[in-house]
Amino acid sequence: MTIPAEPGDDRHDRHDPDLSAVTSERRRLVNLAYRMLGSRADAEDVVQETYARWYAMSRQEQDAIDTPGAWLTTVASRVCLTLLGSARVRRERYVGQWVPEPVPDETEWISGRRTAVPVDPADRVTLDESLNMAFLVVLESMTPAERVAFILHDVFRYPFPEVAEIVGRTPAACRQLATSARRRVRAARTPAAAPPARMAGVVRDFKAAWEAKDIDALLGLLDPDATVTPDGGGVTGARLHPIEGAEEIARYLVELAGRAVGGMGFVLRTVNGQPGLVAQRDGVTVAVYAFDVAGDRIRHMWAVLNPDKLRAWSVG
Numbered sequence: 001m002t003i004p005a006e007p008g009d010d011r012h013d014r015h016d017p018d019l020s021a022v023t024s025e026r027r028r029l030v031n032l033a034y035r036m037l038g039s040r041a042d043a044e045d046v047v048q049e050t051y052a053r054w055y056a057m058s059r060q061e062q063d064a065i066d067t068p069g070a071w072l073t074t075v076a077s078r079v080c081l082t083l084l085g086s087a088r089v090r091r092e093r094y095v096g097q098w099v100p101e102p103v104p105d106e107t108e109w110i111s112g113r114r115t116a117v118p119v120d121p122a123d124r125v126t127l128d129e130s131l132n133m134a135f136l137v138v139l140e141s142m143t144p145a146e147r148v149a150f151i152l153h154d155v156f157r158y159p160f161p162e163v164a165e166i167v168g169r170t171p172a173a174c175r176q177l178a179t180s181a182r183r184r185v186r187a188a189r190t191p192a193a194a195p196p197a198r199m200a201g202v203v204r205d206f207k208a209a210w211e212a213k214d215i216d217a218l219l220g221l222l223d224p225d226a227t228v229t230p231d232g233g234g235v236t237g238a239r240l241h242p243i244e245g246a247e248e249i250a251r252y253l254v255e256l257a258g259r260a261v262g263g264m265g266f267v268l269r270t271v272n273g274q275p276g277l278v279a280q281r282d283g284v285t286v287a288v289y290a291f292d293v294a295g296d297r298i299r300h301m302w303a304v305l306n307p308d309k310l311r312a313w314s315v316g
Helices: 017-023 026-037 040-056 059-063 068-092 133-139 144-155 160-167 171-188 196-211 215-221 246-259
Strands: 222-231 264-271 274-281 284-294 297-304
Touching: 026 040, 026 068, 026 144, 040 068, 068 144, 068 160, 133 144, 133 171, 133 284, 133 297, 144 160, 144 171, 160 171, 196 215, 196 246, 196 264, 196 274, 196 284, 196 297, 215 222, 215 246, 222 246, 264 284
Parallel strands: 222 297
Antiparallel strands: 264 274, 274 284, 284 297
16 A cells, blocks of 8 residues: 655645545544444444555546545445444344444544534534444444435535435435434433533542442432443453343442452543543453433443453553
């Protein structure tokens, strides 16, 4: 693969597709593919495949493409659409619960976003919202075509005619796909979702209660109908099924704390753009916890212990 020059390198002028396609588009493509697939590792593979196809073309073929960024987006989205079909089969064979791969706090691609398509403000999804775990879990309930059409239009603001070219359906069909996806998102939204500052306080109190093995304090922080979804991928001791109800969860957490060996501790971190927890043993991340908080109580906790999904947390 050709190694692109840095911006400002006089080997490239402003017409060189290497500059726009490689240095300006990669972050956006990774962010797009991550939301479509729920896996940062898969997203990186998609982007690598996309650029491999770009560099497989002759320079004349590259020069004939008016907007390399649009071409890259189309290819990446179509690769994601194909992968989503096979991912459904893979996840049916997955041991235990499958939870989207958590990502640490990073600078999100914001600039260069498409001009917003007019839409009801109540339906608008921001890039920040589309990163949180609760949102990604809802995306898992969508068909591949719904997910791609919805993310391209409602999240990244592509107009339906362009979405149609990418998905291979009519604009009207893509509009219907996005509408169906939007209903799923609305149905799953927490009416009284806590603002970030309050959520951070709840997660901080939860950490303290868990470390102190204080069942009463944990019960005070958990919604009576709370759920914990563990994802160990069959390679850790994580439970294979969700844990439901505040009392059962509190007992389970205290039992886990009692079994923790020396060198184990929790760190408050940003997980998918929201306050979360990271469990570390001797400096190595062994679990990442994401939360859905309504008011002052935790409604859902996703516990990712599968080491294959924690590679992004091994540094920093």
